[in-house]
Amino acid sequence: MDVLPYLVAGWVFLAGCYGLATSRNLIHAVGCLSVCQAGTYVLLLAVGYRDGGTAPVFSDLKPGTRPVVDPVVQALALTDVVVGATVTALLLALVVQVAKRHGTVDPDELGELRG
Amino acid sequence: MIAVALLLVAASATAAVATRDPARQALVLSVLGVVLAVLFTTLQAPDVGLSQLAVGAALTPLLLLLTVRKVRRRPRREEDPR
Amino acid sequence: MNRRMRLCLVALGGAGLAALFTAAFLRLPAFGGDRHPYGDRAVRAALHRHTANTIASVNFDLRAFDTLGETSILFASVLGCVVLLRQARDEHRARPEPADVAPPVRRYALLVLPVAVLTGLYVVAHGQLSPGGGFQGGVVTATALHLLYLGADYHALERVRPLGAYEAGDALAVSAYVVTGLAAVLAGTAFLANTLLPYGTFNTLSSGGTVPLLNAAVGMEVACAVVVLLARFLDQAVEIEEDSGK
Numbered sequence: 001m002d003v004l005p006y007l008v009a010g011w012v013f014l015a016g017c018y019g020l021a022t023s024r025n026l027i028h029a030v031g032c033l034s035v036c037q038a039g040t041y042v043l044l045l046a047v048g049y050r051d052g053g054t055a056p057v058f059s060d061l062k063p064g065t066r067p068v069v070d071p072v073v074q075a076l077a078l079t080d081v082v083v084g085a086t087v088t089a090l091l092l093a094l095v096v097q098v099a100k101r102h103g104t105v106d107p108d109e110l111g112e113l114r115g
Numbered sequence: 116m117i118a119v120a121l122l123l124v125a126a127s128a129t130a131a132v133a134t135r136d137p138a139r140q141a142l143v144l145s146v147l148g149v150v151l152a153v154l155f156t157t158l159q160a161p162d163v164g165l166s167q168l169a170v171g172a173a174l175t176p177l178l179l180l181l182t183v184r185k186v187r188r189r190p191r192r193e194e195d196p197r
Numbered sequence: 198m199n200r201r202m203r204l205c206l207v208a209l210g211g212a213g214l215a216a217l218f219t220a221a222f223l224r225l226p227a228f229g230g231d232r233h234p235y236g237d238r239a240v241r242a243a244l245h246r247h248t249a250n251t252i253a254s255v256n257f258d259l260r261a262f263d264t265l266g267e268t269s270i271l272f273a274s275v276l277g278c279v280v281l282l283r284q285a286r287d288e289h290r291a292r293p294e295p296a297d298v299a300p301p302v303r304r305y306a307l308l309v310l311p312v313a314v315l316t317g318l319y320v321v322a323h324g325q326l327s328p329g330g331g332f333q334g335g336v337v338t339a340t341a342l343h344l345l346y347l348g349a350d351y352h353a354l355e356r357v358r359p360l361g362a363y364e365a366g367d368a369l370a371v372s373a374y375v376v377t378g379l380a381a382v383l384a385g386t387a388f389l390a391n392t393l394l395p396y397g398t399f400n401t402l403s404s405g406g407t408v409p410l411l412n413a414a415v416g417m418e419v420a421c422a423v424v425v426l427l428a429r430f431l432d433q434a435v436e437i438e439e440d441s442g443k
Contacts (some may be wrong), residue, residue: 002130006222008121012128014211014218019132021207027137027182033146034175036153041167042124045158047230048236049117050131056240056251059326059400063244063417068237068251069159073245075255076146077155077163079267082419083274085178089426090274092182093281096433099186100285108200161328165320169336174423177340181430190436191274 005046014041014049026095026105030088037084041077118153141179148172247396248405253325256332261389264389264411272371275422279364282429284437291438298348306348314340321416323406327363331412337421343427351435360428363421370418378412402414 016036025028048070054061056071099105127147148171152161155164220392226232241256249308249397282305283291317338346354388408397404 002227003222003225004118005121005228006225007219008125009126010215010218010222011164014215015129015132015364016245017214018207022193022204023136025137025185027179028140029133030182031137031140031179032132034144035131035147036146038124038128038171040153041163042121042154043343044347045155045226047225048160048233049229050231050233050236053159055151055161055324055328056236056243057161057249057328058244058250058251063240067231068236068240070233071239071251071255072235074160074163075191075252075260077160077257078166078252078332079264079331081163081166081170082336083267083271083335085174086271086278086426088175088276088305089178089430090277092178092430095182096185105186162250162330162333163269165328166333166336169340173340174336174427177427178430181427181434185430185434 005049006043009039009040009043009046012036014072015039022110024106026098026107027092029107030091030095034084034088037057037080041081044073049053117157118155120150122158123150124154131138138180139182141176141183144179145172145176201313208331211290246391246405246408247399249326249400250328250330252328253330253408253412255272255416256330257325257408258391258406261325261378261407261411263389264415265389268371268374268415271422272367275367275425278426278429284432288437290436292436294390303348307342310341310344310348313344314338317341318327321413321420322402324412325408326400326402327356331415332419335416335421336423338416339420339423339427342424344433351431354431358424358428360425363424363428367418367425369422370414370421373414374411374418376416378408381407408429 014037016032016034019032019035023032025099026075029093032083050067053067056068056074061068095105098110102110104110124147127143127150129142131143131147134143148167151171152164152168155161155167223271239255239259240251242247242259244252246254248254248258261423289407317334318334320337321331321334324334342358343354345357379389381393382388383394389420391406393409394406394410396406
């Protein structure tokens with residue numbers, strides 16, 4: 001249990017990298033990239049977890065009564081979830097353009113086109 | 116509880132990578148988004164869970180599906196695009 | 198480079214990365230440990246500034262400058278999408294036929310729509326008190342608007358969605374963030390320093406100084422950005438077609 005979360009984070013990241021490298025479709029590759037991103041969130045939140053801690057929100061919790069988990073890593077992950085989605089959208093827009101210009105979304109075929 | 120959620124995340128991430136058809140991958144990614152939201156909630160990060168639920172389960176798969184539809188419609192326009 | 202060689206290279210790099218990861222993970226502080234120096238300091242700072250949701254405080258107060266960077270990335274990628282997905286010269290718009298929607302789906306979608314939009318706005322407004330905030334609430338509001346596409350049809354969605362207004366709103370929200378930061382400079386402190394407004398009563402809507410303002414700006418920006426993005430992708434997927442002479 002001590003290192004399981006970290007190992008899962010590493011596994012998710014590497015699985016995403018593998019999919020990215022072997023992908024035959026650029027849309028699939030973008031999906032794999034978002035899997036990689038998910039790995040980083042798992043790692044960040046795992047680092048910030050504290051046994052028996054609760055969420056660092058004090059609207060219904062008296063400060064100092066219970067330990068809270070680390071809010072800094074949560075803030076990092078939170079902003080990246082949303083910003084990452086728009087970057088995914090940008091990549092997909094590029095894929096649409098590639099499909100328009102070259103008529104294919106297979107990275108191997110694209111390499112052949114260029115010579 | 117956390118361990119179960121972690122293993123579910125690992126399994127659905129692997130499934131998402133192994134699904135080669137982008138349209139199906141979008142659906143698996145949305146499952147991954149929900150599982151991640153559950154994991155984040157058990158890790159006491161409701162903020163991140165909320166945004167992961169909105170983004171990972173709805174927005175990203177939707178964008179992927181729209182792209183799939185746009186890209187597929189071009190070479191075979193005579194077929195029904197839906 | 199052929200496929201097999203590339204696979205070998207990936208396997209090699211992946212194995213190396215996995216080994217390094219495992220070595221690093223074994224030396225990380227154990228999962229669930231009790232030592233979080235930055236977290237403890239952030240909690241203290243948030244309580245000192247009367248912000249109930251520590252995460253909102255970290256995002257919009259302690260790391261406000263960093264969040265400005267994040268919103269700029271968001272803005273830039275939306276701008277990139279709009280440029281990339283514009284209508285090209287050899288394309289034309291084909292009006293899609295309105296499809297028939299099953300009445301239960303329509304009723305349900307129209308019923309849920311206001312609830313979902315309201316939930317999104319609530320999540321934005323209570324960002325500094327309860328879990329939520331500009332980033333999440335913005336996404337919820339924007340995706341909720343697209344229930345209209347499910348419930349009615351594309352034309353109804355286009356009527357409630359003046360795209361230019363959302364694009365302007367996006368830019369306006371980023372500027373509002375910067376202006377809030379500059380106001381602090383004019384008041385004689387650092388850029389984006391949270392010393393301008395009174396901190397207010399703990400656990401009320403107006404607590405936390407500039408946190409609610411920045412939060413609202415980000416909420417507006419994210420909502421507009423997601424609406425614009427989805428609109429562009431829907432346009433591409435549904436309306437814009439290449440001219441058939443090609």
